[in-house]
Amino acid sequence: MKRSDKEAFVADFRERASGALVMYLTDFSGLDVKSMTALRQTLRESGAEYVVAKNRLVQLALKDTDMPDLGDALRGPTGVVFGFEDAVSPAKALTDFAKNHGDRPVFKVGVLENQLLAPAQIDRLAKLPPKEQLLAELAGAMQAPLGALAGALEAKLQEMAGILDAYKAKKEAGE
Incomplete structure (x- = not known):
């Protein structure tokens, strides 16, 4: 060379x-x-x-x-x-x-x-694992708490709607 x-x-x-x-x-x-x-x-x-x-x-x-x-x-x-x-x-x-x-x-x-x-x-x-799989696992790990929060908030909304319906039914029955 x-x-x-x-x-x-x-x-x-x-x-x-x-x-x-x-x-x-x-x-x-x-x-x-x-x-x-x-x-x-x-x-x-x-x-x-x-x-x-x-x-x-x-x-x-x-x-x-x-x-x-x-x-x-x-x-x-x-x-x-x-x-x-x-x-x-x-x-x-x-x-x-x-x-x-x-x-x-x-x-x-x-x-x-x-x-x-x-x-x-x-x-x-x-x-x-491949980079794409690691990113997907990270996205899933980040999404899980948000999904749990959304589920908890939805349950509270359903509970509030049930309470309002019961209150409405009681008012209608009392009148």
Whole structure:
């Protein structure tokens, strides 16, 4: 790789890293080209991108940023996942892909909001329900107390109407 190509890669990588919501580093050893192509397609569908990079170039790209130090994770074959839409979808896509391909790729580390995520934390992220389901559960949780309040108010109105009807009937009977 020429020096100009390396400089372009470093600049492009830095731009992607700064624009990504989440970044996962993986060990992709043991995957063939066909599997890597399938992995890239799966991640693209989940709003993420997979880049295989030289560890030294990744270190150069992240050197002057506010990202935490990834020195220990940048050993051996490294694939970097950039999640641009959310943090859960790429983690879920990688986990599902690994189940069908001999537990490969393996998470090394993740970076979310400039905080390091251990592989166990990434696995917990992958087990979260989809964003739409979480929003629906939140809406349901917010709607339940309002529904209970409306029911209680309606019951009181019905009770008041019953009292007024009884009072009216008593007045009519007394006259």
